[in-house]
Amino acid sequence: MNKNTLFHKLVSFTTSVHRVTHELTKNAKSDLISQIQFNILEYIAVNQPVTPSEINDCQNMSMPNTSRELRKLSEKKLIEKINDSEDRRKQYIRLSNDGEAMMNEAFATIESRFIKRVQNASKEDLEDIERAIDILQTKLFN
Amino acid sequence: MNKNTLFHKLVSFTTSVHRVTHELTKNAKSDLISQIQFNILEYIAVNQPVTPSEINDCQNMSMPNTSRELRKLSEKKLIEKINDSEDRRKQYIRLSNDGEAMMNEAFATIESRFIKRVQNASKEDLEDIERAIDILQTKLFN
DNA sequence: CTATTTAGTTATCAAATGATAATTAAGAGG
DNA sequence: CCTCTTAATTATCATTTGATAACTAAATAG
Known part of the structure; x- marks a missing residue:
């Protein structure tokens, strides 16, 4: 097993991960938001509170575009902006109640699809999967 | 370990996979093609020959948009269309020599980044990684 | 205090992407 | 032959996304 062979396995593996992720998340998001907006909300949901700068670092977008999308999400009442009391240039972004509700619904859809996907897996299979995830x-x- | 906990691990895991994939593939593609065009070429490279219908199934795009992107790739001399001799409605898509060269270059960039990423891994680590990939x-x- | 840097916004433009309707051509079933 | 279905194309439009320049306001370094 050399690194080149492992690399080919990895390519095939990541392709599968992307495909399955897409199957699990397909149409899980509300039609009120775009894919990028969903990605941003997902990032906020997991890491909140976050600053706009953190969002554009992690999502690889430019500050102007991040700012624009956050404005749209704010107009849709899905997020809230909180000013930092120490450094007044900074903001912290959180999900609003509506935003939390939307993301909970999306995650529930995705989770139920996941459960369906592993419904026939044995206890041993699930343990193997967990260990494998931890290793990678x-x-x-x- | 219940399925709900495993689901949360999976979410965190897929996020990591997406992030690392992005780091490995960032700027690896030529500026002559868009991201979607790169995805299509990647799919063709791995599965060729493929039909336009297979591409729109796997890439989740509509036939008209697939057709448009394939036309652009064809105009850039990166792919070749071959008519099926039996069913004359069908086509088979292959990479051209230029397309192969472009994808080989991209894969080489990605592979060298991967090698760098695992340069400090021991033989045992690499074997663990391989086994874990196989399991998942x-x-x-x- | 002044210059520079940092965080974020606004405006604007080009390009990529998604969606739909209409069309061509050919195979399949009766 | 006739109808239906399938594979793919063309044209068109709205929306999303990416990129850049110009800007405000606040912190920081000298």
Whole structure:
């Protein structure tokens, strides 16, 4: 097993991950928001509170575009902006109640599809999957 | 370990996979093509020959948009269209020599970044990673 | 105090993407 | 032959996304 062979396995693997992720999340998002807006909300949901700068670093977008999308999300009442009391240039972004509700609904849809996907897996299979995820998470995707 | 906990691990894991994939592939593609065009070329490279219908199924795009992107790729001399001799409605798409060269270059860039990423991994680590990929590939992302 | 840097906004433009209707051509079933 | 279905194309339009310049306001360094 050399690194080149492993690389080919990885390519095939990441393709599968992307495909399955797409199947799980397909149409899970509300039609009120675009895909990028969903990605931003997902990032906020997991890491809140976050600053606009953190969002554009992680989502690889420019500040002007981040600012625009956050404005749209704010206009849709899905997020709230809170000013930093120490550094008044900074803001913190949180999901609003509506935003939390929307993301909870989306995650519930995705989770039920996931449950369906592993419904026939044995206890041992699930343990194998968990261990494998832990290994890759720490040794490759950290 | 219940399925709900496993689901949360999976969400975190897929996020990491997407982030690392993005880091590995960032700027690896030529500026002559768009991201979607790169995805299509990647799909063709791995599965060729493919039909336009297969592309729109796997890339989740509509036939008209697939057709448009394939026309652009064809105009850029990156792919070749071959008519099916039996069913004359069908086509088969292959990479041209230019297309192969472009994708080989991209894959080489991505692979060298991957090698760098695992340069400090021990033999045992690499074997663990390989086994973990195999497990997830067969038990979860199939 | 002044210059520079940092965080974020606004405006604007080009390009990419998504969606739909209408069309061509050919295979399949009766 | 006739109808229906399938594979793909063309044209068109709205929306999303990416990129850039110009700007405000606040912190920081000298």
